[in-house]
Amino acid sequence: MQVKDARIGRRPFYGGIEMTFFVDVSGEKRVEGAPMKALEALQALGFSLDGVVAAKVDGVSVDLEATVSGGVVEPITADSPEGLEVIRHSASHLMAQAVLRLFPGAKLGVGPAIKDGFYYDILFPSPITDEDLPRIEEEMRRISQEDLPVERVVLPRGEAVELFSNRGERFKVELIGEIQDDTVSIYRQGEFVDLCRGPHVRSTGVLRNFKLLSLAGAYWRGDEKNVMLTRIYGTAFHSKEALDLYLARLEEARQRDHRKLGRELDIFSIQPEGPGFPFFHPKGMVILNELVDFWKREHKRRGYLEIRTPLILDRSLWERSGHWDHYRENMYFTSIDERPFAVKPMNCPGGILVFKSSTRSYRDLPLRMSELGVVHRHERSGVLHGLMRVRCFTQDDAHIYCTPEQVGEEIAGVIDLMRYVYKDVFGFPYKVELSTRPDNYMGSLDMWNLAEDKLRETLEATGTEYKVNPGDGAFYGPKIDFHLEDSIGRTWQCGTIQLDFQMPEKFDVSYVGADGMEHRPVMIHRTVFGSLERFLGILIEHYAGAFPFWLAPVQVKILPVKPELGDYASNVDQVLKGWGIRTEMDWRDEKLGRKIRDAQVSKVPYMLVIGGKEAESSTVAVRHRVNGDLGAMSLESLKAVLDREFRPR
16 A cells, blocks of 8 residues: 655656655555656665666566656666566677678567577578677677667557568568557667567667577477578676676586487487487496386385386377377377377376276275386477487386375375485485466366365475476376476476376276275376486486496496406406496506596596506405595405495385
8 A cells, every 4th residue: 555654755857847756564665646767766766776777667577768657666687587588688689680780681580588598580591600600799799889779669560560571571570460459569779670578778788798609490480381590599697707607507518418428428329310219328228227227116115016008009099088189299190900099108098098907996096006108209300309308208107096085195105205216316406396277278177276276285284395387287187396406507397296187087987985886086197207318318417427336337447457467357357246236347458547547537436456466465456436546455345335335225
């Protein structure tokens, strides 16, 4: 409520016209009266303008030059999330202006701010390469030094169409054609004009700390039937220090790139004959098998029963499940005996058929069925990315069938499993999101509200901190998503818990209750790794290829100094293999220093150097990839050291 006796002053603006400004009981700073600029309102309210790039009026972001007639006015500073978005969106305009100066025939698509940066999709007269980016960036700096005012102009739709038609900007004309309002806003800076809602910085001189990063192809409007544009990625920050820190993190990420390390460490490859279908090499299979063995042990311990369902199933199944209507564009199809079939994109419909294969009693519930199911999903070639975005992957699914009364306890058990795997085993910090009903939801609103309430209640009962992600649930039910944070601060969405009242209804799934009547179970979908392949990619980057001992493809490298020490070295090798240790022998006729360096580059946890002295004393000289020389040890002492290495229980 506005409290007039809290008024703190009146100041003249616009040639003597006064604006009233005051603070209400909640502490909000408000203005009333004659129109004024947002910048002047902030000054009148006593805000410092240092680092301010835009303003909020009643919670809506506006330019500093926007006219304010009244309301709660707040500053948006350059180092805030909203301020960085303004800076990055403005930097995309700066880049587009530089491109048009250097490539006059270029046509502009869209150029939004995104997480950690911005991009602009542009149709160039002729292809550009990464070598052109420094030249564009240099032109951006020239425009920044010109300190051109950035002006917002509102035009009738017809005038805007004429303006961009005269400039040959056909993509902008197409966008205006889809705007429902009678007017549209554009932004001018010097000779540059762009269609945009804003807000933006006051002048190009504000933009100093930016960097162009890479090029990619992007279909106009994301439709592969449309023309391919060139997408230029960049980033911008409020300070040089923040930009330098981000670029250093990018370089660290580049060094950790799982595609690069996967090739160097001989873990996996992507072949031209199988785009989006990874090939796993022997060392990659060691890691995958260790993950699978751990997964199976842990699920058995927690009362899960493992199943396997077919890769290809009749089209009618996918029509019944709703995937045909909601997911068809992501599926692959085939024909067998003149019947239409689909390659499964998800495991759940097949799992339901297993449940329905027998009459189930309430005494069987909760029934936890787990499956390491290979699924296929069609992804556009432009979004394929190593192991992170593939067309074939192994989903570590489980489906829990339970009574409504058991839902809370079962979800709590899954949350505990996630905590153990992410935090205790792999050491990932993580955050949790509750994703609610999407626009294309299936089923009744009452059932959705009930499902969302169940998830919310369980999160709160288990003391799990979470935030709500509105509208991002699956089409058949709300979900809880787990976002892991890796060693350099990036987040990855992996595990999910989905509460589903719809599938049991569509498949007429039931159990016999204590009353002898049929009842509908609740179905809980969940994954821990999410995708085995993607989780491996995350681990490669998280550990920079230096896997913990229990996952390392080669745990111990044996380095005999001379060939004649081969008999003793082979004996050591056989003893370690008997302990279950994965070993590798370096028989090369190389200097010891070279062998040690190569083992370090291969990121092997332990190296055993065997010289004449070690052979005579039946010892080994032990080196650790991080701690260096650990000294000479007997094999019994070495076993004690290796036994102390972490292994999941």
